[in-house]
Amino acid sequence: DAGITQSPRHKVTETGTPVTLRCHQTENHRYMYWYRQDPGHGLRLIHYSYGVKDTDKGEVSDGYSVSRSKTEDFLLTLESATSSQTSVYFCAISDKASWNRGYTFGSGTRLTVV
């Protein structure tokens, strides 16, 4: 999607290892979000950020941490990956000035924990 990229696109990792997913935006939007998508659950919010160094938890934040040291990057870290964290992870961005146009989503990162 224009203005927002996620990396890596695919990753396979072993249980117990740390994993960091990156979301990078070029829109200068204030708000950034991490969601996970699982069959039968739709999208669930993990963490979000409302500014540099300002973050808050979503509904499924256990086992995840985030950091935002600059406007354009929002990192999601799994400190010790578990099989239950196998999922597709989406980053999204929005801005108060344009929030009513909805979110802009990245293309996703498919994470498999073996």
Next chain:
Amino acid sequence: AQSVTQLDSQVPVFEEAPVELRCNYSSSVSVYLFWYVQYPNQGLQLLLKYLSGSTLVESINGFEAEFNKSQTSFHLRKPSVHISDTAEYFCAVSDRGGSYIPTFGRGTSLIVHP
């Protein structure tokens, strides 16, 4: 807090037939409503939204949705579907004057058969 229910996890339909994807929500305050579409291996894209004004909203590709406050519904319809409409559709709701962070439904998979 708000919630969204998409009653149908999967809707199979033949090409050129009409379709309705159902969405009901609950919230203690006034809401904004959205429909997003996700094509295979892509992120979500905003399809249409209700913010205020006319309760019937339309998208550029022939979909429409009607906000029904008394029934707390925001069903998505299309009079004649195409193969290319095959995708996952998500309904989302956010509170007016709140955090604006939307809550997503679990999604409905629309499968259009030739």
